[in-house]
Amino acid sequence: MLDEIPVADPAAGNPEVIQSPKPVSRFRLVLSRLRSTPRFWVGIIGLGTIVLWAIFGLAPNAWNASDLDTFNMGSSPTALHWFGTSDIGEDIYAQTIVGLRKSLIIGLLVGPLAAIIAGVVGAVAGYVGGWWDKAIVWVIDLLLVLPSLFLFILLSPIFKSLSWVALIFLLAGFGWMIMARVIRAQTKSLRERDFIKAARFMGVDTWTIIRRHVLPNVSSLLIIDATLGVGGAILSETTLSFFGFGIQAPDVSLGTLLASGQSAAATRPWLFVFPAAILVFTVLSASLVGDALRDAVDPTSGVNRE
Incomplete structure (x- = not known):
């Protein structure tokens, strides 16, 4: 609500009301900047779509990640297998969704944990x-x-015998x-502020x-770091799994799928x-x-830096 300040108008003989706006809160300012940033909408819609697809994507599919279709081994994408099949008849669509779920879980946990x-x-x-x-x-x-x-390579023999959850703590331990x-x-600057000194005095x-x-x-700053860390953690997990130091069979992630498919990228893309x-x-979405x-929270950034 706006403050109303009556001011006399000599010509009209009646006071007019001048409305002086209250200061905008930091949250509203950040929200306003985000709303006017196209890349935020592109990223949030893309990330939301990926998350929803990872949750509900298997519902319309007739195959699970562990199912084998021995009559269509190594087949290209068809109406029966939307992303094709592997050499032993695994449905690549189902495996991609399961691998995406694992990678998303790791990324969404590693980013905030490293920020904390x-x-x-x-x-x-x-x-x-x-x-x-x-x-x-x-x-x-x-x-x-x-x-x-x-270090990941050196520690991989230890983590191979543990659950993939151990990989979350390993990635977070090297991402903060x-x-x-x-x-x-920032804390060194804050400790000299009056409200910190008053708290110490009390x-x-x-x-x-x-x-x-x-x-x-x-x-x-921590929220920004956690958000950016999600994409970085997914990429780190994929890289480790691709080289055989992350997720181990029978678990599936995007990295294991890329590792198993890279040798046939030219013949069975x-x-x-x-x-x-x-x-x-x-x-990219994350x-x-x-x-x-980051640009919305940064006080030196404009409303739109496109």
Whole structure:
């Protein structure tokens, strides 16, 4: 609602009402920027379509991922098998949906989990300071220098005996360092603000200040990081599974489908093209949403940067 300020009008002899707008909240400002950003709508519609297809896509299909059609082994796409079949008669459409589900679950869990780790670690390093800060920065620098793919390869024998859920924690454990540095720098700036000093003066303990004052003020950065991290996590899982260090048989993911189909990409392209197209579309949609959200939250960005 708008404030009404009466102002006398000498000509009319009656006061007029001038309406002064109240300040727009940050949430509404971000929402307004997102609404006027075409790539946000392209990304959110694409990502929503992919998620709905992963949930309900098997309903109209007559085949499950484990079914074998021995009469149509290695067949091209037909009305019976929409994406064709593998060398042993597996329905590629059903396997693509099951693999997409696994990759989406990993991406949607790894992105937020890595953002949470980055937020907590960065806030503690920036606010507490001292030897805590030095130790955390040393760990961050060490993990940034180490080649993560090489470490995944070294640790893969251990994780092969575990559930694919262990891959979620492994990917999240190597995906938080850069954002933690950003949160640390923001926290160092926030700790000198008046409301933080007032909380310290009133005797509020460190963890309460971090939870109630620091993390809410950097939450926009964490939301952006989590959104962008979804696409990155899906791509990382696919890469590891493609080289045999991620999802292991009998589980199926987009990476395992690409690995099994890449040798026949030229002779039977349906084994490779359909999973690859779904992967590109999913990662691109998630990246568009994250990119639009970053520009909307960034105070230096315009309403529309197209």
